[in-house]
Amino acid sequence: MNKTEILCQVRDFVKSHHAHDYSGHDFEHVKRVVHLADKILADEPLADALVVELAAWLHDVDDYKQNNGETNNAERLLIQLNVSDEIVKAVLLAIDSIGFSKTGYNPQLPSLEAKILYDADKLDAIGASGIARTFAYGGNKCRPLFLPEVLPPATLDLEAYRQNALTGTNHSIIHFFEKLLRLAALMQTKTGQQLARERQQLMITFLENFFCEQDLSEWTKLLHENF
Numbered sequence: 326m327n328k329t330e331i332l333c334q335v336r337d338f339v340k341s342h343h344a345h346d347y348s349g350h351d352f353e354h355v356k357r358v359v360h361l362a363d364k365i366l367a368d369e370p371l372a373d374a375l376v377v378e379l380a381a382w383l384h385d386v387d388d389y390k391q392n393n394g395e396t397n398n399a400e401r402l403l404i405q406l407n408v409s410d411e412i413v414k415a416v417l418l419a420i421d422s423i424g425f426s427k428t429g430y431n432p433q434l435p436s437l438e439a440k441i442l443y444d445a446d447k448l449d450a451i452g453a454s455g456i457a458r459t460f461a462y463g464g465n466k467c468r469p470l471f472l473p474e475v476l477p478p479a480t481l482d483l484e485a486y487r488q489n490a491l492t493g494t495n496h497s498i499i500h501f502f503e504k505l506l507r508l509a510a511l512m513q514t515k516t517g518q519q520l521a522r523e524r525q526q527l528m529i530t531f532l533e534n535f536f537c538e539q540d541l542s543e544w545t546k547l548l549h550e551n552f
């Protein structure tokens with residue numbers, strides 16, 4: 326099987342895997358991540374494009390939040406498609422390293438391919454797509470959109486973040502403060518940094534308007550003090 330055929334089979338698998346996702350981790354999210362990864366790849370000639378593209382397609386098929394535990398869908402599929410051991414290893418290394426609950430606020434990515442995948446996935450978590458996905462995720466988990474009396478935690482705690490991702494009840498605006506507004510500063514590639522800048526500004530403008538519409542000057546103050 327050549328590269329195009331492998332990518333085609335992987336795409337078909339991923340499409341059916343994400344078919345019933347309404348948490349913002351649907352097939353369209355994966356397509357946007359692949360598209361962003363391709364954009365970043367254009368400026369990273371040293372990266373292995375096949376590893377990045379396979380990892381981008383497969384990056385959410387074993388996600389702990391969707392799967393209620395560990396699975397190895399990506400590995401099984403790649404082996405079934407006779408992808409070489411070396412590429413399988415590099416793809417899994419990238420996928421396994423990018424989850425925010427692992428990398429937290431100080432990402433240490435193990436390869437250039439992982440850095441590209443990290444930026445592509447995190448770019449789709451911010452900006453207009455990110456805003457839409459955040460409220461979709463909150464609704465899907467039956468969480469309140471916003472409770473003005475519940476402020477974000479004063480200190481960042483990754484374990485609390487991980488717990489909340491699975492079973493928490495935080496309102497969705499908190500997610501901007503604990504994660505989304507912090508991602509622009511964590512981008513790993515030049516292209517990622519450039520693309521993140523505009524998306525960061527858009528989220529800040531959105532939140533300014535959101536708080537202003539409700540005359541919540543204490544929330545605007547909190548936003549400006551931190552970002």
Ligand code: ADP
Binds near residue numbers: 451
């Ligand atoms: P990552 O891929 O960075 O590990 P997740 O899969 O946890 O991140 O989250 C991806 C996207 O899902 C987030 O950027 C956000 O849009 C949404 N999301 C995840 N957790 C929450 C949350 N607690 N509240 C609202 N949205 C969330």
Ligand code: NI
Binds near residue numbers: 350354358384385446
């Ligand atoms: Ni993702």
